[in-house]
Amino acid sequence: MTQKMKVGVIGLGGIANTHMPGWQSSQHAEVAAGSDINPAVFATWREKYGVTRFYEQPADLINDPEIDIVDVCSPNMYHAEQVIAALEAGKHVICEKPLAPTPDEIRRMIAARDRAGRLLMTAQHFRFRGVSQAMKAEIDTGVLGAVYHARAWMLRRGFIPARPGFLYKAHSGGGPCIDIGVHILDLALWLMGHPKPVAVSGVARTALAKRKGAFSQWGRAPVPPDMDVEDFAAAFVRFENGATLILEVSWLLHHNTPDEEARVWLYGTEGGCEWPKAEFLHTLYANRQYTNNTLQLTQDTTEPHALECIEFARAVAEGLPSPVPAEQSLYVQTILDGIYRSQEAGREVDVAL
Numbered sequence: 338m339t340q341k342m343k344v345g346v347i348g349l350g351g352i353a354n355t356h357m358p359g360w361q362s363s364q365h366a367e368v369a370a371g372s373d374i375n376p377a378v379f380a381t382w383r384e385k386y387g388v389t390r391f392y393e394q395p396a397d398l399i400n401d402p403e404i405d406i407v408d409v410c411s412p413n414m415y416h417a418e419q420v421i422a423a424l425e426a427g428k429h430v431i432c433e434k435p436l437a438p439t440p441d442e443i444r445r446m447i448a449a450r451d452r453a454g455r456l457l458m459t460a461q462h463f464r465f466r467g468v469s470q471a472m473k474a475e476i477d478t479g480v481l482g483a484v485y486h487a488r489a490w491m492l493r494r495g496f497i498p499a500r501p502g503f504l505y506k507a508h509s510g511g512g513p514c515i516d517i518g519v520h521i522l523d524l525a526l527w528l529m530g531h532p533k534p535v536a537v538s539g540v541a542r543t544a545l546a547k548r549k550g551a552f553s554q555w556g557r558a559p560v561p562p563d564m565d566v567e568d569f570a571a572a573f574v575r576f577e578n579g580a581t582l583i584l585e586v587s588w589l590l591h592h593n594t595p596d597e598e599a600r601v602w603l604y605g606t607e608g609g610c611e612w613p614k615a616e617f618l619h620t621l622y623a624n625r626q627y628t629n630n631t632l633q634l635t636q637d638t639t640e641p642h643a644l645e646c647i648e649f650a651r652a653v654a655e656g657l658p659s660p661v662p663a664e665q666s667l668y669v670q671t672i673l674d675g676i677y678r679s680q681e682a683g684r685e686v687d688v689a690l
């Protein structure tokens with residue numbers, strides 16, 4: 338068997354740990370080094386994963402000649418700089434979501450990828466859930482006809498990540514719009530077949546997070562009063578093909594769900610469907626009847642964060658396209674950026690890829 342490619346992980350926090358089972362079970366790649374601006378985490382990684390090479394400076398990991406793949410798991414605002422540097426050093430890159438908070442940064446990443454001739458993937462793990470893969474395969478057979486409307490929402494009653502990487506624009510670039518809106522919007526656009534967005538009317542506001550006593554259900558941690566991102570966003574999106582989409586996202590909302598509700602509905606001329614129920618709805622016009630069918634899931638059920646790493650390494654090893662190309666993240670971020678621009682303008686704004 339040929340030697341496994343060597344992975345270097347940047348940002349050894351929560352999500353980097355979630356990627357590890359994927360790297361540990363990949364046939365093609367294994368983690369050889371880690372980097373974090375906080376060296377206190379190195380001892381844990383040495384003990385937990387047997388990783389022995391660490392760098393305080395991400396640039397040193399990026400320039401390590403033994404590294405083939407860089408896995409960027411740092412806070413959002415550092416993604417563009419680290420991804421571009423890694424591509425320029427000749428590495429293949431998988432990067433956590435959002436690929437970057439702004440469309441301009443993503444355009445620069447795409448240009449760097451093309452100059453380098455390396456693979457770049459956004460870690461959109463929702464796509465790697467068995468139910469998502471099964472629904473996408475079913476939708477791609479054309480059973481919905483032309484999809485003319487979608488609804489996507491990801492709503493939490495009280496799960497605000499009370500960490501600096503999320504609560505301050507300087508690190509995150511935005512609130513739930515960028516943090517979780519990116520998951521559900523990416524999924525909806527992928528299921529819809531990526532129609533081109535042309536206009537967005539959106540709001541992004543801090544409705545509850547600055548109330549005295551605001552807290553996160555994660556550890557009952559208080560929300561620092563100087564946090565400077567929104568806690569709620571909603572949008573109406575128009576696409577070039579005439580389709581529309583409604584998006585709602587929140588970290589804190591008086592919504593009757595114990596933790597989080599994430600859903601996507603697609604409505605087409607021939608049928609509709611709901612994710613993650615995998616329910617497909619059709620009308621038998623000749624009989625004046627409705628049918629509702631739930632897909633029987635036969636797909637692999639590997640944990641989706643693990644699967645995205647496994648699939649990225651496979652794509653690099655086998656010369657396949659990126660499992661989640663940066664162009665598709667440009668669609669997502671163009672819409673999310675449009676929400677902030679629309680909030681500022683107080684009206685619908687045009688968006689262009």
Ligand SMILES: NC(=O)c1ccc[n+]([C@@H]2O[C@H](COP(=O)([O-])OP(=O)(O)OC[C@H]3O[C@@H](n4cnc5c(N)ncnc54)[C@H](O)[C@@H]3O)[C@@H](O)[C@H]2O)c1
Pocket residue numbers: 347348349350351352353372373374375378395410411412413415433434435460462500502516
């Ligand atoms: N896909 C998912 O389900 C999911 C879930 C959570 C977070 N994320 C994404 O992962 C990224 C990290 O989030 P997290 O929850 O792991 O955060 P975290 O706060 O748990 O960990 C971030 C780590 O990065 C380090 N760091 C900070 N600045 C750095 C820099 N400039 N260079 C290198 N390391 C740096 C911190 O010291 C920390 O160890 C974010 O982009 C976030 O959006 C994705």
